[in-house]
Amino acid sequence: MQLIDIGANLTHDSFDRDRDAVLQRAREAGVSAMVVTGASREHSPLALALAQRHPGFLYATAGVHPHHAVEYTEECDAEMRALLAHEEVVAVGECGLDYFRDFSPRPxxxxxxxxxxxxxxxxxxxxNPKPLFLHQRDAHADFLAVMKQFEGxxxxxxxxCFTGTREEMFDYLDRDWYIGITGWLCDERRGEHLRELVKHIPAERLMIETDAPYLLPRTLKPMPKDRRNEPMFLAHIVEELARDRGEDVAxxxxxxxxxxxxxxxxPG
Structure with a gap:
């Protein structure tokens, strides 16, 4: 079984003490490639550097998460463009809108x-097209309106890290966008609705991710003592996903x- 984690925050400081061991455990759990999320001016260059140290196994994105939107200056724009010139950087983002936290003003x-x-x-x-790695939380209407400006x-x-409603999911699928599913699927408090929704995602539009170190699957047994999520748990997520879709894990x-x-x- 080969798995690809499309979103892992491997530059997070919680991995500083054992990053190499985390990568090795992921390999042993069947993870054949990972995309390291770049979500700020500080961490996007770090994501690239990490990918360059592990060619063929790690790749990176470059972007500024809406939480950090206030740091998006002309200099920041130039930095993102320079990062995206590297072949190891495979997507633009993480970018989008987050009205749940409002850590940056909405404008x-x-x-x-x-x-x-x-x-x-x-x-x-x-x-030289590169896909978009998008974030949306509690901002669906504005998110679609901004995306529409760039249609075509x-x-x-x-x-x-899709966590939204059925209506939101089909709005995205109607636009031929892909859906990323995380361990939120395993959260009986907040993610139970996803167990029904994932059945309706076409196979060619469905991807999986851990969003490590966040969103540790709550159905893991035993739970790690430090409650840190890591890419090796992608195997658990795909098992849960397969059950909900009525498919075998393979x-x-x-x-x-x-x-x-x-x-x-x-590359294949």
Whole structure:
């Protein structure tokens, strides 16, 4: 079984003490590739550096999460464009809108989102398209409105760590966007609705991720003492996903891996 974790925050300081061991445990659990999330001016370059140290196993994204939108200056835009010139950086983002926390003012969030969509449009126009790694929480209407401004000018997009409603999911699928499923699926308090929704995601649009070190699957037995999520638990997520979709685990692993390789244009 080969798995691809499309979203792991491996530059997080909780991995500083044992990052190499975390990567080894992931390999042993069947994870054949990972995309390291770049979500700020500080961590996007670190994601690239980590990917460069593990060629063929780790890849990176480069972007600014809506929580950090206030840091999106002209200098930041230039930095993101320089990072995205590297072949190891396979997607624009993490970018989008988050009205649940509002850690950055909403106008600043929308401006930073638009600037990053413009980067994706410019890359596509230059013949070097890179997909979008998107974040949306409690901002669905504005999220769609901003994306509509770039309709026909950007390529593939994944709404990562999907936690939304049935209506939201079908809005994304109707636009041919991909859906990223995390251990939120395993949360009986907040994610129970996903167990029904995942049945309706077409195989070619479905990908999986841990969002480590966040979102430790609550159905893990035993739970790690430090409650830190890590990529080796992707195997547990795909088992839960397979059960909910009525598939064997090998099928769910194969379809999500194929979708991720196609989306990020990773080697086979």
């Amino acid at each position: 600043a969030q929308r401006r930073a989102f638009e600037r990053q969509l413009q980067i994706a449009a410019d890359l596509a126009a230059a013949g 000018r950007i390529g593939a997009a994944v709404v990562h 099928t769910s692993a194969a379809i999500t891996t194929a979708a991720a390789r196609a989306f990020f244009r990773l």
